[in-house]
Amino acid sequence: MTTRYFVKRVLYGVVVVLGVATVVFVATHLLSDPARKMLPISASHQQYVTFRHQLGLDRPLLTQFWSYLRDASHLDFGTSISLDTSAAHAVASRLPHTFELVGFGLAIALLIAIPLGVISATRPGSAADSATVGTSLLGLSLPQFWLGAVLILFFAVQLHWLPTSGAGTFKQLIMPGLTLALPIAGRVTQMVRSTVIDELNKQYVTAARAKGLSLRYILVHHVFRNALVPVSSYVSLETTKSLAGATVVVESVFAYPGVGYLAVQASKADDLILMQAIAVIVALIVVATNLLFDLFHSVVDPRIRLAR
Amino acid sequence: MSPRPRRSSAVALVSVLVAALAVLAGTTAAASARETATGARAATSQITIALPSAVPAFDPQKYDRIYLRAVTDNIYESLLARDSTGALYPQLAAAMPKQLNPTTWQFKIRKGIKFTNGEPMNARAAAYSIGRIANPAFNSELLSLVDSIKTLHVVNAYTLNVITKTPDVLLPARMPVIKVVPPNYSKTSAFLRKPQGTGPYLYVSGAGLGPIVLKRNPNYWGKQTATIQTIRIRAIPDLSTRISALKAGEVNLVTVLPPDSAKSVPKVATAVGFENPTVVLNTGFGITKDVRVRKALNLAIDKNAIAKSLFAGFAAVSNCQPLSPSSFGYNAALKPYSYDPNQAKSLLKAAGADGKTVTLISSDVFTNGPQLAQVIASFWSAVGLKVNMQVPQFNDYLKDLFAKGADHPDAVYVSTSSDLLDASSASRQLTSSGVQSAYSNPTVDKLFTQAEGTADPTKRKALYASALKTSCNDAALIDLITPKDIYGTSKNLQWTPRFDGSLLYATMKLK
Numbered sequence: 001m002t003t004r005y006f007v008k009r010v011l012y013g014v015v016v017v018l019g020v021a022t023v024v025f026v027a028t029h030l031l032s033d034p035a036r037k038m039l040p041i042s043a044s045h046q047q048y049v050t051f052r053h054q055l056g057l058d059r060p061l062l063t064q065f066w067s068y069l070r071d072a073s074h075l076d077f078g079t080s081i082s083l084d085t086s087a088a089h090a091v092a093s094r095l096p097h098t099f100e101l102v103g104f105g106l107a108i109a110l111l112i113a114i115p116l117g118v119i120s121a122t123r124p125g126s127a128a129d130s131a132t133v134g135t136s137l138l139g140l141s142l143p144q145f146w147l148g149a150v151l152i153l154f155f156a157v158q159l160h161w162l163p164t165s166g167a168g169t170f171k172q173l174i175m176p177g178l179t180l181a182l183p184i185a186g187r188v189t190q191m192v193r194s195t196v197i198d199e200l201n202k203q204y205v206t207a208a209r210a211k212g213l214s215l216r217y218i219l220v221h222h223v224f225r226n227a228l229v230p231v232s233s234y235v236s237l238e239t240t241k242s243l244a245g246a247t248v249v250v251e252s253v254f255a256y257p258g259v260g261y262l263a264v265q266a267s268k269a270d271d272l273i274l275m276q277a278i279a280v281i282v283a284l285i286v287v288a289t290n291l292l293f294d295l296f297h298s299v300v301d302p303r304i305r306l307a308r
Numbered sequence: 309m310s311p312r313p314r315r316s317s318a319v320a321l322v323s324v325l326v327a328a329l330a331v332l333a334g335t336t337a338a339a340s341a342r343e344t345a346t347g348a349r350a351a352t353s354q355i356t357i358a359l360p361s362a363v364p365a366f367d368p369q370k371y372d373r374i375y376l377r378a379v380t381d382n383i384y385e386s387l388l389a390r391d392s393t394g395a396l397y398p399q400l401a402a403a404m405p406k407q408l409n410p411t412t413w414q415f416k417i418r419k420g421i422k423f424t425n426g427e428p429m430n431a432r433a434a435a436y437s438i439g440r441i442a443n444p445a446f447n448s449e450l451l452s453l454v455d456s457i458k459t460l461h462v463v464n465a466y467t468l469n470v471i472t473k474t475p476d477v478l479l480p481a482r483m484p485v486i487k488v489v490p491p492n493y494s495k496t497s498a499f500l501r502k503p504q505g506t507g508p509y510l511y512v513s514g515a516g517l518g519p520i521v522l523k524r525n526p527n528y529w530g531k532q533t534a535t536i537q538t539i540r541i542r543a544i545p546d547l548s549t550r551i552s553a554l555k556a557g558e559v560n561l562v563t564v565l566p567p568d569s570a571k572s573v574p575k576v577a578t579a580v581g582f583e584n585p586t587v588v589l590n591t592g593f594g595i596t597k598d599v600r601v602r603k604a605l606n607l608a609i610d611k612n613a614i615a616k617s618l619f620a621g622f623a624a625v626s627n628c629q630p631l632s633p634s635s636f637g638y639n640a641a642l643k644p645y646s647y648d649p650n651q652a653k654s655l656l657k658a659a660g661a662d663g664k665t666v667t668l669i670s671s672d673v674f675t676n677g678p679q680l681a682q683v684i685a686s687f688w689s690a691v692g693l694k695v696n697m698q699v700p701q702f703n704d705y706l707k708d709l710f711a712k713g714a715d716h717p718d719a720v721y722v723s724t725s726s727d728l729l730d731a732s733s734a735s736r737q738l739t740s741s742g743v744q745s746a747y748s749n750p751t752v753d754k755l756f757t758q759a760e761g762t763a764d765p766t767k768r769k770a771l772y773a774s775a776l777k778t779s780c781n782d783a784a785l786i787d788l789i790t791p792k793d794i795y796g797t798s799k800n801l802q803w804t805p806r807f808d809g810s811l812l813y814a815t816m817k818l819k
Binding site: 033036037039044046047050051054082083084085093094145148149152153156157160163164165166167252253254255257261264265268269270 | 361362367444447518544546549552555556558706743
């Protein structure tokens with residue numbers, strides 16, 4: 001049953017990646033002229049024609065699409081025009097940095113959000129609850145580019161505690177990690193709070209309490225397990241959102257050499273080959289992340305795999 | 309009844325988190341203090357540069373990008389180079405070239421120079437380097453600068469003849485952009501990642517993710533004027549982070565500072581730049597066909613106000629020519645159309661253009677492109693014109709810019725650089741065949757053609773001066789301003805920026 005479910009999810013994933021690859025191809029080939037975009041403004045017509053030929057853009061569109069799909073299936077997107085190296089290789093060399101940043105950011109976010117959410121849910125209406133709700137609202141409404149700039153001004157320019165930007169040391173991971181984490185922590189705290197409140201109002205909790213079980217025991221043994229799937233689904237959404245979006249801002253602000261920063265660089269240099277590689281590879285990672293979370297959910301909650 | 313958890317636990321948790329962060333920051337603070345102390349000791353021999361973008365693969369012949377030049381201008385050299393005033397001098401050549409006949413230039417090459425990988429630098433290496441860029445299949449971004457070259461003839465190990473298709477007096481001016489590379493090494497893949505040149509700095513590390521590290525070349529063939537031992541080049545895309553890094557003392561030099569950020573850096577250094585923001589007018593068709601309308605469009609714009617407000621004073625009003633003042637052939641006698649909205653109104657009335665619509669196209673690929681167009685549009689509206697301003701996609705913008713005849717819009721904003729530092733670059737916008745031109749005057753065409761075939765500098769200068777005066781009188785363009793390049797530096801960096809944006813580390817010193 002699990003295998004069938006897993007195969008079905010993989011097939012969905014393949015369709016999504018194919019869709020992204022097609023949209024990227026249409027956007028780069030039909031809506032603009034890649035050769036013109038990549039050449040300098042002073043390039044002559046002859047240079048343009050030669051370059052178009054080099055890129056294979058003078059072939060029929062369907063032929064181009066087919067060879068693009070064939071090459072993309074081997075993760076071969078061609079040579080990045082701005083880096084003069086394999087586009088896939090350029091993306092691959094940046095991925096560890098992005099994974100490190102997202103992993104660290106999510107860890108901080110969860111370390112903050114889960115305890116705060118639970119504490120807040122177990123005493124709704126209290127001062128602690130109001131403080132948590134207020135702080136989490138503040139956290140989730142902070143724009144990341146602003147938060148990053150403020151952290152830099154305070155910790156790097158004023159206090160000289162941390163370096164403004166760059167990567168390679170743990171110190172350089174702290175501020176980008178926090179910038180990524182705080183808005184996520186705000187959202188996850190609210191999610192944990194409302195999920196735990198929902199669970200606490202269910203009959204099995206009343207029954208357990210009637211049996212004389214302590215709230216701590218009920219939380220640990222029953223509520224957490226039931227709250228795990230909705231919270232984890234939400235965390236999976238936050239993970240993919242970070243991988244495919246938030247890192248663009250955070251990595252640019254902190255000059256953190258991950259895939260998001262590479263995407264900004266590619267767009268500044270009009271490097272369409274590199275942009276294609278980034279879009280398709282990030283789509284693959286997002287699909288794989290979703291698949292992992294789905295698998296995790298189907299393991300912790302058998303209802304999920306049995307229902308489909 | 310289950311026991312109610314203690315109310316203070318949320319507060320306690322928050323306190324623990326804050327304390328943890330403080331400890332984390334505190335432990336790093338000590339390390340950071342140690343680093344600052346080391347940095348202070350090393351200050352006499354190391355500087356860090358922050359660029360807005362990463363440096364691409366190190367091929368100085370394939371790409372013409374300012375960020376690449378921050379590395380390659382210090383590692384590679386050319387047969388001829390320009391000094392800080394823009395004057396040409398022999399660098400790897402032993403002397404200025406001799407013109408043997410109208411189409412043949414002879415270069416004598418310095419003897420005894422080797423690339424850092426051991427290959428000899430000689431006429432063969434120079435011929436290979438020029439030929440590499442001129443080969444259309446190589447598709448260099450510099451190709452248009454060497455397309456006059458027909459063949460290269462290595463006379464002997466230290467003599468090279470360059471033969472051009474037609475008489476090309478600009479050949480020496482083309483040489484500074486052609487870096488001489490080691491022929492055998494440049495055919496290997498290592499060339500893109502570990503440059504080996506003849507220059508005053510050596511590449512150490514950092515290709516790809518950076519930071520790039522260069523070190524002073526102890527065996528430099530020429531007079532080694534570099535005093536800074538190590539150069540670190542970092543890419544920091546976000547402007548406010550770049551400025552913060554400068555303020556925090558992490559970097560010594562920040563390039564490409566927008567005018568409104570100049571106040572927030574410890575020290576500002578400027579140089580008159582290379583760029584010429586201009587509006588190309590269609591002189592053959594439409595409302596702008598009438599010279600009175602073109603003059604009115606010029607008179608209606610307060611260029612001083614643009615320089616003062618939009619560029620915070622870091623710009624000078626352009627003297628009615630699309631050229632940087634350091635270019636050969638720049639006509640210093642020309643004066644801008646001064647701001648006179650009343651005269652503009654009466655000229656429009658006389659031409660019957662009062663209340664008519666003028667189309668203005670701009671692009672966001674240029675710094676301040678859309679903002680400048682917006683300002684121009686408001687000046688034109690103030691003298692009674694209706695302005696149809698558009699900022700299309702880049703491809704559509706290029707179609708408009710390159711269009712000829714009636715297809716060319718009334719006015720197209722463009723910013724181009726005077727890369728050869730010669731008035732010939734103005735021919736792009738001022739001759740009938742110019743790629744960005746919507747102006748046709750046979751007299752001007754003839755003057756440019758004559759100038760480009762005249763070897764005598766005085767005569768050539770006179771021909772350019774005459775061409776630029778005629779086009780100014782025809783109000784062929786709206787020459788706006790000459791912006792300055794703005795750099796932020798640490799207080800201890802002593803350096804005068806160059807007109808061409810080159811960061812030559814051998815000219816930098818630390819106090």
